[in-house]
Amino acid sequence: MKTPLAVFGSLAVVVSVMMAPSGATAEPSPGRAISWGLNVNGSLGNNTTANSSVPVAVDTSGVLVGKTITSISAGGLRSCAVADGKAYCWGYNLDGQLGNNNTTSFPVRSPVAVNTAGALSSKTVTAITAGNYHSCAVADGRAYCWGNNNNGELGQNTFTDSSVPVAVNTTGVLAGRTITSIAAGSSHSCAAVEGRAACWGNNAYGQLGDNTTTQSPVPVPVTTSGVLGTRTVTTVGAGSALSCAVADGQAYCWGFNGSGQLGNGTTTQSLMPVRVDTSGALAGKTVSIVATGDYHAAVLAAAPPQAPSAVTGSPGDREVSVSWVAPGDDGGSPVLEYVATAVPGGATCSTSGTTCTVPGLTNGTPYTFTVTARNTIGVSSPSAPSSPVVPVVPEAASVRPGKVKGVKVKVRKGAAKATWKPTAGATSYEARISKPGGKKFKKWKTTSKRVFKAKVRKARSTASRSLRSRPAGADR
Known part of the structure; x- marks a missing residue:
């Protein structure tokens, strides 16, 4: 030969x-x-x-x-x-x-x-x-x-x-x-x-x-x-x-x-x-x-490595976590570094593994990502771009409010006033009042304060009326 x-x-x-x-x-x-x-x-x-x-x-x-x-x-x-x-x-x-x-x-x-x-x-x-x-x-x-x-x-x-x-x-x-x-x-x-x-x-x-x-x-x-x-x-x-x-x-x-x-x-x-x-x-x-x-x-x-493949992105708040599959051929020299690049804007991240997070992105803007691989000889051609990924602010996890505690009711001159202690996770409250015995309540009313007022008839004492309160949005 x-x-x-x-x-x-x-x-x-x-x-x-x-x-x-x-x-x-x-x-x-x-x-x-x-x-x-x-x-x-x-x-x-x-x-x-x-x-x-x-x-x-x-x-x-x-x-x-x-x-x-x-x-x-x-x-x-x-x-x-x-x-x-x-x-x-x-x-x-x-x-x-x-x-x-x-x-x-x-x-x-x-x-x-x-x-x-x-x-x-x-x-x-x-x-x-x-x-x-x-x-x-x-x-x-x-x-x-x-x-x-x-x-x-x-x-x-x-x-x-x-x-x-x-x-x-x-x-x-x-x-x-x-x-x-x-x-x-x-x-x-x-x-x-x-x-x-x-x-x-x-x-x-x-x-x-x-x-x-x-x-x-x-x-x-x-x-x-x-x-x-x-x-x-x-x-x-x-x-x-x-x-x-x-x-x-x-x-x-x-x-x-x-x-x-x-x-x-x-x-x-x-x-x-x-x-x-x-x-x-x-x-x-x-x-x-x-x-x-x-x-x-x-x-x-x-030679330089082949391009990485199967690039995907997972959105976050002003960032995207990018993942890919390593090249099938490293060119005869181990891959030392990968670089993921966002389009538009050109923001990057680098790693020796197969996942990194690109920071500094704009929420609501679609981005695609390409990845290159580098060994001692040189840098590969860019990978095929990922599908578009849109960074977003993650939804806040909903917190179910607890039960209302410490309810106190005062009745005076045809008016009832109820107060209660703060409830974790609550931003507003609903309250309603009934006739004596607590069997027939009026409609729920919403309040952002921990105070509820209502007119009553034939009020004689705080014990003659019943009141219920709950955090707004709680189970009925």
Whole structure:
């Protein structure tokens, strides 16, 4: 295949997986190393030489005890890692690629510390890469390499192997610049340097990207006269005889291309970068990481999420609670935020969930709502609008008044006057009076005060008349 293919599946707990000729190494959360595959040289680091078809834990009983791994790489018959700012390696070491100031034909089955007595003294390692027969690291923004140097892949302007880290030459393209990414290939190395790419070592197939096939024991700049132009390089990869880089969210490769590993739809090698095809699996996606094997390459790519769906609203007083269904495809990167927007007016609310309340609306005005989703790559298109929703003042809950208590009646000179105590929940009252015996009452009369007056005949005392009162609206 000469163009990128989408990879299906999930690596839910794995932070990174590095490709290697003989095995694989993964760094899961929370900072322990796991390996699987060929182990004849101890490259799995589990203190055995037995192959494993399932992941096994790298030994932490020695130099890694109590340490947290932050970066890891698998190379030719060995692996390397960064833990608490220091470098560690295990496996094959005939060329000194473990960096522990030793060479041996015997398997190194558990991690050993990379030497810090020389070039790495007092420095903090942040990244590491294992090539076929050499290794490199970034420490305090500078590059260091160790192991085989037949083609100048250590970058120190010699062709002498080194079993301890040596500083990559900084008199040329690296002078005064900070390295942010590094990759070791079969017999060459590359680095991302303040937005540009530089490579050194074997260049038989143009893998240094300088539009020549001349090997170089010191870093040379990857040409920017073609597709790279003024684009900003953020990370690099190096394989058997090819190199790749990520610039402005797109992938670029150069070097050997016999199997289509440059990803540009051809099998023609290139001495300078070519753009990886974006008409298929990479269409509309942003690339963040590139990894290269001996004869293939892979990238981590994502796109903005699809739009949310099924947007609905529930009205409140000058606000609407908006709900929706999450996108069916997050674009390859988790959704970080949703934003709901009201039309008209543009009032918004945001959340990481699937419900939020839009405030500041006008009661009685119909509104529709759309929702967008955002991940690390970008923002989705807006959802289809909701049906119109009208914010309203909610009706006050009715309170049933209690019974009237404390009724007192006074009769004097043909007139009756009744009073009573306030009743909770009442705003007005109804009262009526009857002849003696309380059997025949007159019609109810409404009053907003707690006083009722009525004319009576043959009144002799307060006991000769009966009065009933109740809160207005109470049950008859």
